[in-house]
Amino acid sequence: MRRKTNWILVLIAMFLFVGGLAAAGGQDESDGGKAAPKEDNITVGFSCAGMGNSWRMFLKANFDAKVAEHPEISKVYFTNADERPEKQIADIDDLLSKGVDLLIIQPSLGEAIVPAVERAYNVGIPVIIFDGTVPTDQHTAYVGQDMKQLGAHYAEALINMMGTEGNIIMLSGIAGQMSVELRLEGAREVFAKYPDIQILDTQYTGWSIPKAKEVMESFLQTYPQIDGIWADSGLMSFPALETMKEAGRALVPSSGDNLNGYAKFLVANNVPGYIEPYSTQQAAWALEEGLKAVKGAELDKVIYHQPEQYPFERIKEIVNMDLSDWWWLGDDQIPEEFLPQID
């Protein structure tokens, strides 16, 4: 009797093993991200990482404005993960259970949400990632900006403004973050072509304004001659320039993103600067690409967009000095009904 039971258990185990292999094999060959094309009555799910700053608010405003341009979208489900990956996993599952035709994901922590992203992809709907990577190829496309190129653009613009010789300092965000390191790499490759450009120092200030001021104060002590500021954000170049001004030093050319406070400072002090956004349009781009996939188009795995670049003359033309420091240059073009209430 006992022997018979053992045999039955062995058979069940073998059955489960073979079944598991078949299921795994089936998953490998799954038609992830390729549901039947759909032209209208499209439902969109947007799993947002969090809404805790003005960049995110304008990202959502641009997204909403883009949704309004597409009558084929019948419904949009929006979830906010509050920067918590475990919540984002639940959000993604929730959006899948609602039967969305397109899933747009802004990862809170890419590594942590891999299983949820893969689940979504294997359901067969297009999954578009933006503003952060997820380490799996089971998604339809990554949509965003080329970070290395962005860093290079800042460097090239700085050289255009200050000339091919001089001393520069570099201010960046968080050490080790891939987008930050890529921007620095792009910039360093450009600066390496100019032997008379000397990089005096590089510091990561975590995009903290007080930290940027503290670092700049020590730079001013250490380096008597600074001719340019390469920064990957207006949150760095703005306080750095302010510190120079407070110290009575001549203001120098700089780079940064489209933080309105930075643009206002450049214009108010008539000091040349170059702005290229880390765009608040990224969710809108992801939507555009995602809709193409829903309608049956094949997408590249990585899709880069190039936002408008703002040399100093262009900044002077479009800056709105009456808007808050926390606006983003160019975003006053969003239709009014979608604009976040900030002032």
Next chain:
Amino acid sequence: MRKIQEKLQRSGISIGLIVTFLVIILMAIAVNIVKGVNFFSLNNLLNVVRNYSMIAIAAMGQTFVIISGGLDLSVSAVMASSNVVAATYMTSNGLIFPVLLLCLALAALVGMFNGYLVTKRNVPPFIGTLGTSIVINGLRMIWTNGMPRGAIPDGLKNVCTSNFLNMIPNLFMMFVFIAIWYWFLLARTGYGRRLYVVGNNPRVAILSGVRKDRIIITAYIISAVSAAFVGILIGGYTGIADNWAGKGYDLDSVAFAVLGGAVIGGGAGSIQGTILGGFILLMITNLALLASLPLESQLVIKGLIIVTALGITARKR
């Protein structure tokens, strides 16, 4: 030597702190020789004291709470909130003072609530103030939608970035004024004496007729009001309203106090100790920057100092 040691101890500053201070002076000289950057240049010292002043004010407030036997982890939440409230309502230079008072009053309510949780509801200070911090941050994010409104008025920017007699930063002058006032409160008044008694042994304090709860609640109010004031100063210093102004100042303020001789658990600490402890910490981090070490090295240095200081004070107890 013994006389000096006794004198220092009476003044609330340990001999270890003085030795550390002297070691750092030597390090500054070494940086000067090796890197050619003069820590002692007037400009650099003024930069250090300008940065130091804001966090030192918060740390002095925190010192009251630590002496009472508690811990205030809502410091940075209060700072950010007062910074954002100030930017929203200080629509002109004439409104700077009334809005400042409004921010301080709101902060006093937060401090009162923290004190209430700790004394009347017996919530551990760590949990209670952390909870308050989460609630305040949440309310601020709901109110601002993640985007601070308004702008810092020019009058406040000028006050916070200019110098008294074209030399001493105004921020430092404010720090000195508050430091004298807090030192007097702690070292020369009945409230100060009772605070030490409560922190040392709450049971003895009750038996001695000390109104323990009132003393502790007042300490939390002082900490919150100090934090709110710093939040406004940060706004003036950076020139921009920031939803996360003062991020990290909770633990920095604890570090200043503990390094200056305050003991987690209560009953020990002093304003002059916190001032010196904080200055040592700021000197080291400034030296790291002058020596072109990565900014992240500040975290390592700070962490090591805090752990060492806590280890020493724990052994004392």
